[in-house]
Amino acid sequence: MTIEIRPIGEVAKEESRVCIWIYDSFWDATLNVDRFSHLIVLWWISGRDNPESRRTLRVVPKGDEETVEESGVFACRSPARPNPIGHTVVALRDIDQEAKRLVIDQIDAFHGTPVLDIKPYMPTSDRVDGAEVPIWFRGLLPRYTNSL
Structure with a gap:
């Protein structure tokens, strides 16, 4: 099986704003995106696209040092992944x-990071009530745990 992924744009961290620069050939795909307040941006972790990171299957994730456990990369948000x-x-x-840019509030990717896809955030299907997380994650960042 062959899988082809083509970036649709890239992260643009400018002086006064953070943007997703959409390449000309994909700009038409942004029609009606302005009707959504939030988007899901899929991006390539280009800084971790190397054989060692792709072979990494277990890591010690960030979290409360007293409770954090070694975990598989599918059980954490490590940038080291088989497909970054x-x-x-x-x-x-x-x-x-x-300028063909979507101006956004923030993104945890570097300037120039390839953007693979953008999807509208749908509160009816993208939110999970009662989701459970490991104890080490609960203390990581209060903004993630307000509803836990």
């Missing part, structure tokens, strides 16, 4: 039609 794909839920702040 990252995702971030972002707030759409504006659309710069002329």
Whole structure:
């Protein structure tokens, strides 16, 4: 099986804003994206696209040092993965039609990071009530645990 992935744009961290620069050939795909307040951005963790990171299957994730356990990469958000794909839920702040940029609030990717896809955030299907996480994750960042 052959899988072909073509970036649709890249992360653009400019002086006064954070954007997703959409390549010309994909700009038409942004029609009506302005009707959504939040988007899911899939991006290539290009800084970890190397044989060693792709072979890494277990890591000690970030978290409370007293409770964190070695975990498989499918059980954490490690950037070392067999296929280095990252995702971030972002707030759409504006659309710069002329520069072909989606202006967003933030993204945990570097300037120039390839963007693979963008999907609208759907509160009916992308939110899970009552989700459970390991104890070491609960203390990681309060913003993740307000509802836990």
